Amino acid sequence: MKRKRKDQRTKAKGLRAYVALVYAFLFAPIVVLVLFSFNDSRRNAAWQGFTTRWYGELINDGPVLDALANTMKIALVATVLATVMGALAAYALTRYRFRGSGLYNGAIYVPLVIPEIVFGVALLSGFNAAGVSLSLQTLIVAHVAFMISFVIVIVRARMSGFDRALEEAAMDLGANEFQTFLLVTLPFMAPGIIAGGLLAFVLSFDDFVITFFNSGVGNTTLPLKVYSMVKFGVTPEINAISVFMLTFSSLLLLLSWRIQRQSGKPVVTDEE
Amino acid sequence: MDRFRGHSFLVANVLLAPTMLWLTLFLVLPLLVIFVYSFGGRGAYGEVELGFSLSNYTKAFSPLWLPVILRSFAFAGIATVLTLALGYPLAYFIAIYGGAKKNIFLILIMLPFWTSYLIRTYSWIVILRTEGVINTSLSWLGVISGPLDLLNTPFSVVLGLTYGFLPFMTLPLYASLEKLDKSLLEAAQDLGANRLWTLLRVTLPLSLPGVVAGTLLTFIPAVGDFVTPDLLGGPDTLMIGNVIQQQFLSARDWAYGSALSFSLMAILLVGIFLYVRKMGSEDLM
Known part of the structure; x- marks a missing residue:
């Protein structure tokens, strides 16, 4: 018995070392980016000393700031649209059982499983066939199309823990259906809606592939700007933008998970 | 009981x-558009001429382009196997030994999962390029005299795919290992199985739905990926995604690009459909 336990521990030691290496693999590139965003050298990978110069240059870089502004505009409007529509849909799908709900459930998963590039070129072709020229508005429309499903999945996860007796009680106490929704159901859904909205915002903020195909001329977003800069060569400014984007997204994600956890859902179920 | 029932459908x-x-x-109609386009042809000015011809599909699988499709499946396949080799022990460790820090371990996997794929791919350029971290370090150490060609090779593309999709593999694996009844593992060991035998005969079969789900969630986006081969690859590492992008943005043969897109989607959706019929959708989402 004793020998077996010791045997287990040594086995787990090998596993632990392997897992540590896998985590190192996951984070080494990110650490490298952060490190070199502070490296006082334009050309190569040798360490030349600490500087915040590259971040300073970003703040004065007009095109980068324009791209950031576009990204924020798109993400804000698309998030509001996707969150409102997604929350309503999630409510309908969990609250009611009706004929055809299976079909709706299936439809929601299509944007999650379709290859992103196919989504991107299909939208481009669709806009083209409809004679719509590409603009910030078409980008917002495109972003909403891939964000809704994520919002629905997260709000639905929250709704699955809802006790319908609360609604019954509210109505027994004289509330009508709309008041019940507004005063009982909606407050319960709220953490799911906020968490889903934050996640949707991150997806829009970071989206490259769908934006790449549907941006047209002059609607550069931050990921598109990074892409075109990378095509010209590696610069410390790109590292600085990258670190900014990773930090910004991570903070929103952590906030989203925190809200979901506080509302009683373990972290694992949030992802899809 | 249910007061909503009367008008719930409405x-x-x-x-x-x-x-x-x-x-x-913005999804169904656009997909129909590329479906219609895929039977058309390229007009003189790069516009789509509608028609009914299967030539785009025969072209996609012609000797000229077949290698691209095969390469996409091969690269995605190798990357999937590698993510499984890296992700399974990782998921197993978190599920069995994670303890109180389980959520921290998971968050460390989910952060890369949700943050910019573009930037995570770009980070490998910083590491692999001629003046990159590896070449600079190795020549400083005197191990190499000239820089190694690490970037724009099949190696860098497969590495990038493996890196990019590791979280996609690990999370569904974790979901299915987490559900596993730990007393079964103890039972197997009490009955005299060693740890390897327990792993092969108990843990692995029970986590098979997670393995299949992770494989699909990795393989599908990897086959169609164009960011990785575009940034980390070269002319001889073209994948389907690159060709689709070229047809739409530079060659302007949208009909052919549509046929490629539709073929890619059809192959993958059939795979998912078969999976869901066999295993249910639980571990996939």
Whole structure:
């Protein structure tokens, strides 16, 4: 018995070392980016000393700031649209059982499983066939199309823990259906809606592939700007933008998970 | 009991209407458009000439382009196997030994999962390029005299795919290992199985739905990926995604690009459909 336990521990030691290496693999590139965003050298990978110069240059870089502004505009409007529509849909799908709900459930998963590039070129072709020229508005429309499903999945996860007796009680106490929704159901859904909205915002903020195909001329977003800069060569400014984007997204994600956890859902179920 | 039942069908449909309208207009119809385009041809000015010809599909699988499709499947396949080799022990460790720090371990996997794929791919350029971290370090150490060609090779593309999709593999694996009844593992060991035998005969079969789900979630986006081969690859590492991008943005043969897109999607959706029929959708989402 004793020998077996010791045997287990040594086995787990090998596993632990392997897992540590896998985590190192996951984070080494990110650490490298952060490190070199502070490296006082334009050309190569040798360490030349600490500087915040590259971040300073970003703040004065007009095109980068324009791209950031576009990204924020798109993400804000698309998030509001996707969150409102997604929350309503999630409510309908969990609250009611009706004929055809299976079909709706299936439809929601299509944007999650379709290859992103196919989504991107299909939208481009669709806009083209409809004679719509590409603009910030078409980008917002495109972003909403891939964000809704994520919002629905997260709000639905929250709704699955809802006790319908609360609604019954509210109505027994004289509330009508709309008041019940507004005063009982909606407050319960709220953490799911906020968490889903934050996640949707991150997806829009970071989206490259769908934006790449549907941006047209002059609607550069931050990921598109990074892409075109990378095509010209590696610069410390790109590292600085990258670190900014990773930090910004991570903070929103952590906030989203925190809200979901506080509302009683373990972290694992949030992802899809 | 249910006071909503009388008009629930109506209310539910009204609430679902905006989402379904949006998905119809901006997903279903666009997919129909590329489906129609895929039977057309390229006009003199790069516009799509509608028609009914299968030539785009025969072209996609012709000797000229078949290697691209095969390469996409090969690269994605190798990357999937590698993510499984890296991700399974990782998921197993978190599920069995994670303890109180389980959520921290998971968050460390989910952060890369949700943050910019573009930037995570770009980070490998910084590491692999001629003046990159590896070449600079190795020549400083005197190990190499000239820089190694690490970037724009099949190696860098497969590495990039493996790195990019590791979280996609690990999370469903974790979901299925987490559900595993730990007393079964103890039972196997009490009955005299060693740890390897327990792993092969108990843990692995029970986590098979997670393995298949992770494989699909990795393989599908990896086959169609174009960011990785575009940034980390070269002319001899073209994948389907690159060709689709070229047809739409530079060659302007949208009909052919549509046929490629549709073929890619059809192959993958059939794979998912078969999976869901066999295993259910639980571990996939």
